[in-house]
Amino acid sequence: MLMETSESTPRPPGLDIRALLQEHQGRNYELHAQHVNPSNVKTLKTIGFDHCYVRGEGPYLWDVAGTKYLDMLSGYGVFGLGRNHPEVRRVLSDFLATEYPSLVKMEAPLLSGLLAAELKKRMPNTLDMVFFANSGAEGVEAAIKYAKCATGRAAVVYCKKAYHGLTYGALSVNGDESFRSGFEPYLPECRMIDFNDLDALERELRRGDVAAFVIEPIQGKGVFLGTPEFLIGAQKLCRKHGAVFIDDEVQSGMGRTGKFLAIEHAGPEADPDIVVLSKTLSGGFVPVAAVLCKRWIHDKVFSSMQRSVVHSSTFSQGNFAMAAGLAALDVLDRHQLIANAERMGNRLGEGLRAMMPRFEFMKEVRWRGLMLGIEFGSPRSLTLKTAWSICHGLDKSLFPQACVMPLMNKHHIITQVAGHAIDVVKLIPPFVIGEPDVKWFLDAFEDVMVGMHKFPGPAWDVITDIGKAALTNRAR
Ligand SMILES: Cc1ncc(COP(=O)(O)O)c(C=O)c1O
Numbered sequence: 001m002l003m004e005t006s007e008s009t010p011r012p013p014g015l016d017i018r019a020l021l022q023e024h025q026g027r028n029y030e031l032h033a034q035h036v037n038p039s040n041v042k043t044l045k046t047i048g049f050d051h052c053y054v055r056g057e058g059p060y061l062w063d064v065a066g067t068k069y070l071d072m073l074s075g076y077g078v079f080g081l082g083r084n085h086p087e088v089r090r091v092l093s094d095f096l097a098t099e100y101p102s103l104v105k106m107e108a109p110l111l112s113g114l115l116a117a118e119l120k121k122r123m124p125n126t127l128d129m130v131f132f133a134n135s136g137a138e139g140v141e142a143a144i145k146y147a148k149c150a151t152g153r154a155a156v157v158y159c160k161k162a163y164h165g166l167t168y169g170a171l172s173v174n175g176d177e178s179f180r181s182g183f184e185p186y187l188p189e190c191r192m193i194d195f196n197d198l199d200a201l202e203r204e205l206r207r208g209d210v211a212a213f214v215i216e217p218i219q220g221k222g223v224f225l226g227t228p229e230f231l232i233g234a235q236k237l238c239r240k241h242g243a244v245f246i247d248d249e250v251q252s253g254m255g256r257t258g259k260f261l262a263i264e265h266a267g268p269e270a271d272p273d274i275v276v277l278s279k280t281l282s283g284g285f286v287p288v289a290a291v292l293c294k295r296w297i298h299d300k301v302f303s304s305m306q307r308s309v310v311h312s313s314t315f316s317q318g319n320f321a322m323a324a325g326l327a328a329l330d331v332l333d334r335h336q337l338i339a340n341a342e343r344m345g346n347r348l349g350e351g352l353r354a355m356m357p358r359f360e361f362m363k364e365v366r367w368r369g370l371m372l373g374i375e376f377g378s379p380r381s382l383t384l385k386t387a388w389s390i391c392h393g394l395d396k397s398l399f400p401q402a403c404v405m406p407l408m409n410k411h412h413i414i415t416q417v418a419g420h421a422i423d424v425v426k427l428i429p430p431f432v433i434g435e436p437d438v439k440w441f442l443d444a445f446e447d448v449m450v451g452m453h454k455f456p457g458p459a460w461d462v463i464t465d466i467g468k469a470a471l472t473n474r475a476r
Pocket residue numbers: 076135136137138140163164165166216220248249250251252278
């Protein structure tokens with residue numbers, strides 16, 4: 001039987017997604033508690049993030065009640081172009097209308113060839129070959145496999161607080177125990193060094209067994225910036241000792257930091273052997289990752305006709321993802337979004353830095369383009385020190401929630417704590433934000449800081465209650 005959408009147009013048979021969304025509107029948390037992840041539901045409810053969003057456009061979201069939110073998290077960095085970019089949408093619907101075949105597999109698809117060529121053009125150095133994957137972690141897995149195969153070596157060196165995804169290879173080079181715990185054993189011979197510690201890297205490389213050094217030029221967990229000396233020095237050391245330098249730009253790439261790759265901030269000598277991209281490359285629509293590498297690496301991996309698909313994945317090079325990637329690059333260029341990311345990032349960073357003399361809890365503001373970290377530190381005055389100690393005594397990850405929660409509850413701005421046991425709030429908004437959004441954020445942040453600098457005060461009551469509840473939970 002045909003369902004009616006309006007009196008004049010009969011609906012064709014099949015799932016009516018609009019009706020489904022309407023019928024179940026508001027049931028998100030009930031369904032997730034029952035079927036998906038009850039612990040996550042509990043966390044979201046505890047920190048007041050249990051909203052039901054029903055619309056997204058640019059850097060904004062709207063919930064079921066019509067409240068508008070400023071999204072400074074952008075789906076962990078996926079929505080570099082903002083949500084539902086009209087031009088990417090048009091490309092995707094045009095593509096669907098062509099009925100073009102995808103994933104034939106025993107063929108060389110046109111669009112992945114075109115996207116590979118477009119990506120190569122944007123690299124600061126010569127990278128010859130491109131592999132397409134479906135997520136950042138999958139891209140990192142490919143990079144690790146390539147490095148091992150190309151060098152014939154086993155070891156991988158990575159940095160403390162590194163985040164490269166949560167599949168087994170990527171988890172083996174994750175520098176945060178809270179992600180690793182419970183999943184041992186990892187890939188053998190993965191060795192951790194401090195971020196920005198060139199001597200430690202050299203010590204590891206001298207052992208002669210290192211296949212790769214994998215690094216985020218700007219670490220997502222904590223927003224720590226790699227120094228140019230470290231990044232260029234590491235690259236040179238890798239070359240000297242025969243190891244592959246893997247530049248993980250899954251989060252920092254595609255223009256987020258004001259340059260196409262964050263490693264370009266290290267200067268014209270930036271010359272990674274492998275670059276991994278994802279997130280914004282999706283246009284915010286279709287999961288995708290790209291692994292760009294030098295020819296000698298590619299030639300070692302795909303060394304014969306027999307090995308021509310030795311690394312592959314069913315959904316690799318899906319045309320819908322390739323179309324989204326091409327559209328994303330086009331939007332980035334034509335709207336000069338990389339320059340906007342740099343401009344808006346500087347506005348935000350400088351605005352935040354200007355507040356530091358007034359607010360004792362603010363220790364440092366770090367940024368490159370629209371990848372910003374606001375670090376809190378122990379204050380000078382005795383009363384505020386009490387708030388700091390109580391919070392850290394209850395839970396090492398609690399303090400920045402005192403900022404993230406009122407930003408959400410009072411000012412309708414979505415931000416996140418930048419990692420476990422790190423006193424940093426992170427901002428990775430879409431590159432399309434403008435001056436009014438910067439003002440929205442800075443005014444809100446200032447108001448939240450005023451509240452946090454009154455102790456005792458209402459800002460602290462909620463936080464200490466959450467901390468106590470977490471303690472009781474752990475004791476059970
Ligand atoms: C630097 C970096 N590498 C890899 C990943 C993993 O990407 P995915 O979550 O798509 O697997 C992330 C995700 O946040 C990331 O930030």
